[in-house]
Amino acid sequence: MQPDISVKHLSKVYGDGFQALKDINLDIRRGEIFALLGPNGAGKTTLISIICGIVNASSGQVTAAGYDIVKDYRKARETIGLVPQELNTDSFETVWNAVSFSRGLFGKAPKPAHIEKVLKDLSLWDKRNNRIMSLSGGMKRRLMIAKALSHEPQILFLDEPTAGVDVELRRDMWEMVRKLREHGVTIILTTHYIEEAEEMADRIGVIRGGEIILVEDKAQLMTKLGKKELRLQLQHKLDKVPGELTLEPIELSEDGYELIYTFDSQREQAGVTRLLRTLGDLGIEYRDLQTRESSLEEIFVGLVHE
Numbered sequence: 001m002q003p004d005i006s007v008k009h010l011s012k013v014y015g016d017g018f019q020a021l022k023d024i025n026l027d028i029r030r031g032e033i034f035a036l037l038g039p040n041g042a043g044k045t046t047l048i049s050i051i052c053g054i055v056n057a058s059s060g061q062v063t064a065a066g067y068d069i070v071k072d073y074r075k076a077r078e079t080i081g082l083v084p085q086e087l088n089t090d091s092f093e094t095v096w097n098a099v100s101f102s103r104g105l106f107g108k109a110p111k112p113a114h115i116e117k118v119l120k121d122l123s124l125w126d127k128r129n130n131r132i133m134s135l136s137g138g139m140k141r142r143l144m145i146a147k148a149l150s151h152e153p154q155i156l157f158l159d160e161p162t163a164g165v166d167v168e169l170r171r172d173m174w175e176m177v178r179k180l181r182e183h184g185v186t187i188i189l190t191t192h193y194i195e196e197a198e199e200m201a202d203r204i205g206v207i208r209g210g211e212i213i214l215v216e217d218k219a220q221l222m223t224k225l226g227k228k229e230l231r232l233q234l235q236h237k238l239d240k241v242p243g244e245l246t247l248e249p250i251e252l253s254e255d256g257y258e259l260i261y262t263f264d265s266q267r268e269q270a271g272v273t274r275l276l277r278t279l280g281d282l283g284i285e286y287r288d289l290q291t292r293e294s295s296l297e298e299i300f301v302g303l304v305h306e
């Protein structure tokens with residue numbers, strides 16, 4: 001299947017000579033949720049802005065739903081909805097008018113039934129006649145999404161969709177994004193909340209210093225790079241890790257009451273069996289044990305600081 005977005009050999013050098021993107025190659029599949037992660041200044045906004053036609057590329061090629069974003073700009077842009085970080089609409093306007101106007105900007109004929117559906121899906125229907133300035137922060141966020149969906153785009157970009165949003169609204173937004181995906185919309189989101197990517201994404205791309213350093217299925221990323229940790233709470237205090245165990249990646253907690261063994265998720269658990277057997281041989285008793293997998297956040301921090 002043809003990807004919904006195809007980025008080939010894309011580079012961007014800003015006017016001051018700064019190279020923000022270096023030979024980016026990336027395919028986004030139709031109907032997936034793709035999370036683009038990267039530290040501040042990595043180039044996420046630059047990449048999204050180029051795909052959305054807001055910033056010009058220095059070299060390379062991008063297509064959206066098969067349309068070249070330069071040669072077929074209008075058609076490409078029509079397939080894309082962009083939810084920016086901040087709302088820029090006349091605050092005296094009503095919700096209904098703001099969303100209808102957004103649709104008009106794409107030269108699409110009015111379709112009140114669609115606007116009604118979008119507003120209802122986003123729980124903004126009751127507020128349709130309210131002026132924007134009377135909306136709460138969370139409602140304004142939803143309005144930005146409604147505006148982006150007004151022209152029925154196939155692809156939706158969400159730039160930091162839940163920055164500064166409370167936990168409840170964040171959950172609501174995740175639910176809503178999932179619903180959009182169920183309806184076949186391709187979703188690309190940038191986020192600083194790794195938890196958000198872990199919760200939502202089908203695939204994850206990591207960008208650092210203007211380069212894509214990794215693109216992977218989330219589940220595979222978690223098993224490939226993830227580590228597991230086994231913690232054993234000991235009956236009796238130890239002063240140091242017993243000599244028989246020093247070849248293993250094992251540590252003793254500061255209070256001497258816990259042994260912490262770290263191993264690759266991918267590898268079989270032979271090490272755990274060996275460890276437990278050795279402890280038995282040494283007569284070291286434990287009260288309890290827990291295992292824990294590393295979160296995407298830990299994996300991510302490891303990646304960007306390599």
Ligand SMILES: Nc1ncnc2c1ncn2[C@@H]1O[C@H](COP(=O)(O)OP(=O)(O)OP(=O)(O)O)[C@@H](O)[C@H]1O
Pocket residue numbers: 014015016018019020038039040041042043044045046047
């Ligand atoms: N108009 C510009 N002129 C010169 N340099 C720019 C311009 N816009 C962005 N940059 C630089 O390009 C790099 C990438 O910026 P970009 O905004 O794409 O990063 P980002 O990954 O979106 O960061 P953040 O997470 O902080 O939003 C940064 O070093 C930034 O200073």
